[in-house]
Every structure is written in structure tokens, then in C-alpha cells.
Amino acid sequence: MRNALVLGIVVAIAGSSEALMAAPEPTPVNPLLAPWTGPYGGVPPLDRVKVADFPPALEKAMDAQLAEIDAIVRNPEKPTFSNTIAALESSGKAFDRVSNIFGIYSSTMNLKDFQAVETDMAPKLAAFGDRIVQNRELFARIEAVYAARESVGLTPEQKRLTWLDHTNFVHAGAKLDAAGMKRMGEINQRLATLFTKFSQNLLADEHDHLLVIDRESDLAGLPDSVRLAASAAAEARGHKGSWAVLNTRSSMEPFLTYADRRELREKVWRTYYRRGDNDDAKDNKKGITEILRLRAERAGLLGFPTHAHWRLENTMAKTPERAIDLMEAVWKPAVARVHEEVADMQAVADRETAAGGPRITIAPWDYRYYAEKVRKEKYDLDQNAVTPYLQLEKLREGLFYTADRLFGLKFTPAPGVPVVDPDIRVWEVKDAGGKHLGLWYFDPYARAGKQSGAWMNAYRNQSRFEGEIPTIVSNNTNFVKGKPGEPVLISWDDATGLFHEFGHALHGLLSSVDYPSLSGTNVARDYVEFPSQILEHWLSTPEVLNRFALSVRTGAPVPRELVERIERASKFNQGFATVEYLAGALVDMKLHLAATPGTDIDPDAFEKKALAELGMPKEVVMRHRTPQFGHIFSSDGYSAGYYSYLWSDTLSADAWEAFEEAGGPWDPAVAKKLRDHVFSAGNTVDPAEAYRAFRGRDPGIDALMRKRGFAPPSASRSRKSGSGAAAD
């Protein structure tokens, strides 16, 4: 998942005065500012967005929240939870509304006119966040409530929110002296500009570079589903009658898996992994150097040795060292597995040579292609044999089935809800008792201006401290839209990704808390992937596959023996998957441990050296190379935090075994515990405690190693308890 918008700590603080909004305003009112109206507790007016309305709406909404905060500060009564923490939570509602729509545009409608607005607004939004954090009178009140929190009869959730506000303010620099605050503001504004530039460069490289194929013979090896998608992509880009491989993961991966033409595989591979690294106007390297320098300076101002130490302070891992310990425990067996995988692939290539083919040494652009051949040999499993059963719309029904059977959720279409693109559809979600929980927006297809990848976004957080506010969440993916009337077929990996993002959506939809800042996915970054990763497991259950993995030709369910072969092959290629991910996570951490305010890090040289020191197999490349690593350079979001996926996976692997121990994936008692302690709890409890409440003990690393088919390091380490550690 990804935060669509970078607003420092205020992203989670709700806010604006309805009183201000209700004051008479000259017409026409900027629709972005108005309270959301209509059914379902009001919906965002996405049919009335004009890009030119963003700057005045954001300016007004920022002013409104600053006025509300001024009122909190001027309150003559002594600080209490109600007149300070809850009042802050209540502030900024207009800003929340506008900035959420701004986020939707930033991530899915990022065209030229919007880019100019985004570039202009990014530093202003950063400055706004700093003005709140750096308000000394406000912080003094928060500190006073925090100091008294144990003795004034607060609920556990109120205590947690007080702790969180205090922690976030201190973390963002509320205790700095005047000079420190000034410099902090300058750094944050400059970073906001650099992050925006980074994303826009990446988007341009993904859009502007593509491979157009004119000769059908160049498609050799590609299954029909990939050919159809390539044909549709070419037509959409003005090359009707040809085929196009877009410079996105969804286009690149199937091409590298199936295309027989090795020189075309190499070309697609090089173009994709050179995004942001072409030494042209869209190159990201200089920006990265400056981001790293500024982040290091900011950490120093705040009293931390490095940006990594600062970022991990309030995570489950707590320190970079503990995150690195986990990564290194998995790295060595994963690299060893890659060497075995390469040997298997080389054997296939050598046999082809003996049969008259060219001599080939497995290169990075061969990995997916030969892995597929090994998969066929070893497991009698052709990925391509699965794809005709993976229809996007049927799998979406499988998501709903899973949510219903596990948690009793019912999805019904909500036609007429405004959307930014006609391909986006909306469903209403109710619980087993018929209570409205929220809306789920599904934005499945790639389009110009949409960031690549897949993510969940919350347009409105669930809360009830001022009356029931239902959530609004979205899932966003980049499938290539098929021709009209033709079902969209997706790969097994993409189907897994669909369940993953839906897990984030359920984390939002099942939220049952009082305060929006503690709601849904507003949890520690290395905990937030736990609900999404555990949901991936339900895709491969017979109950889901038999009902929803249906042949596009006959409608028959995927054959039982094919499912069994998929299961047997589940640990196949885990060396590749783990190493391409972990290389990124380790380089991310190393970059942010090495950076200092006084050094200019050359991203390519650093990456090369770090990978060499790690013993990176030459046949694998980082999943996101440094110049295209949006997780860590398009915001602070996952910076020094890409390890989070592995950390969370120790939880999800261990949690899945709770279902297995109880007798299966649908065990109602385990599902109820998962809902009560994880999916519904948001950030109302410490994540380590929440996990313990679910599992009855701390997690260990052994389940993770079993899941990936690596030998567990020791049985004893998995039962270590009391430290709050996910995996040390």
C-alpha cells in the first residue's frame, strides 16, 4: 500500500470547521471544499473536479484548519483531552476532503495540468504540516494532556491517541529550537518538491518508453492473453494493428516470462530497469543524492544518527539493526536458493544448446523465461495453463466470497457514485447484521496519468467520536484493459496482488475505533502489510479456486489436479522472489544508514557496491532499482522501510499457521480473533500486543522460512517472548 499524499504527520489528523464551512460564501462555491453530500454518509464529488480548483481549495482548507488550531490554543481553560486532543482530531475536515481528492488525482489522474499544480502545491503542503507541528502553544497543551494521561480517567483508546499525538509531534520536531524549526521547514519543503519531481519523472519514463512490435513472428512464445493485451495496448497508444509492450511491470513481466525472442527480452528488460536512470531530463539520480543529504541533515537536527534510526523509532522493529538482523537471516538461504534455481535453468538452456540451439548463459532477462521451463519440468505446471482460469471479474467475486465467509461482509453495487474514470466501479459494504460499513471503489485498469503498481487508498477514515462516520476505501491496479466484452485474464502473481490489496481494503472496512487517526491502516509501517499479506493465502484455497477460478472458455472450475500442482509449486522460484525484494530492502536501509549531510552519494555507484558486498547473484536485479524506487523516494513513506514487507510477512506466515493448526483457512474462531485483534483494531493497541492477543504468543521467524521453503534457523528462537519483537 502507499500513501497517496505526503503531508508529514498531519495526513492522519482530520480536520476543519463545519462552522466555517457553513458561513455564507459567495457562489459558485468551490465544490472541492464543500462537505460531501449524498448517500453513504456523503461521497467525494469526483464528477465535479476541476484541476484549477485545487490551489484555492487547498489554500482555504489550510487556512480553515490553522484558524481551528488557533481556537484550540486560545482556549482559556486548562488543556484537557477533550479541548485539545479531541479538538485537534476534529479539526481539518475540509483539508481532509480536499487533500484526499488531491491524492486521488496525484496517484491516478496525474496529467500535465495536474502536474503543474502538484509541483506548486507540494512545498506549500509541507510547510502547512510544519506550521502545525511547530506551533509551540499547541504542543505545550498536548504535552500537558500527555503528562496527565494516567490520572484523568481516559479510555485506553484516548490514552493511545494522546501518546500518538505527542510521539508524532516530537518525532517531527516539536521540541526543536527556533533555528532548528526554521531549517526543518526548509528541508521538508525542498524534499516535497524533490519527491514530486521523482514521481513525475518515473511516470514519464513509464509512459514515454514502449516497445512497439510490428511483426507477428516477434510474438513467438506469447500466450493469447498476452497477445491480446499487447494488441489493446498498441491500439490505445495509436499503433492499431501492432502490439505494444508498455514500460510497466504488468506488461514487462509476462513478456519476459514467455517471449522466445531473447534480444527483445533483453530490450524490454533494459528499458524497464533503466527507468529514472537514462541520463536525460527525467533522470532521478541527482534528485536522490539531494534527498539523501537532506534526510541525513534532518535526522541530525532531530538528534538521530541517521535517517534510518529516525524512521524506525516508532515501528515494531524499533532499530535498523533489528530490521537488518531479520533481513540477513533470510538473505543467505535465499541467495543459496537462487544459485540452485540458476543451475536448474542453465541445465535446461544447455540441453537446448545440445539440441542445436544457441549457447546461452542465464542472464537477468532470461530468469523468468527459463524459470517457467523449469516449473514445467519439475512440477508439470505451466503458469500459462492457469491464466485462462484467472478472470479478473470472477476473482473480484472471489474477494467478496472470502470477505463474507471470513468476516460476514456483504458487497452490493453502488451505481451512481461519482468516479474520476468510467471504468471505476463502487460497491457498498455491509456487515452480517446489515450495518453499513463503507464503500469500496475498484479502479482496475492502467491509463495515462495513473501511477504503476497496485495500492489501497482510504478516501475517508472510519470513526465514531463525533457520530458514526463510515469509511471509503479504494483498490487500484494496472491491468491492461481488454477489448470490449472480452474478459481480462491475469497472472497468478497479479491475482495474489489483488488479494493483497483487498486485505488492505478490509483493514479499512473492518475498522471499529473512535478516532480517525487510529483508524484502519493508520498503523506502524512494518505492521500494515500483515493484514494484506495474510489475505493472499485465501486465493489458493480450494473453496475460492473451485468457485471463482473458472475457465474463460468453458466456465468449468480449475481442475483439482492443477490446483494440487499449483500448491506443490508454491515454493518454486522463492529464491528469485526473495532476493529481488530483499536486495531492494537492504540497499534502502544501507543508503539511509550511509548518508550524511556532507556527502554526495552517487545512487548507481552505491547500489553496485552494496550489491557486490552482499553477494548479489548476477542473474537477479533489485525489484526496484534505486533511480526508480518510488517506495522510498516519492515520499518518506517507505524510506528505510522497504524491509516492512518482510517484517510483516513473519507475522502473516505465523498467523496463517494459526488457521492451519485450527483445522483450515475458514476456521470461524480464528477468523473472529483475527478480526477483533487485527482487522478492527487499527492503531488502538500496540501492534505487538495486538498480535499476542490474536496468537497467544509472539511470532517467530520459523513460519516465514517454512512458507518460502527455506530451512528454519532454529526451533528455539520462535518461542522467544516478551520483547515485542516480530522476529529477532
Ligand SMILES: [Zn+2]
Ligand atoms: Zn501492501
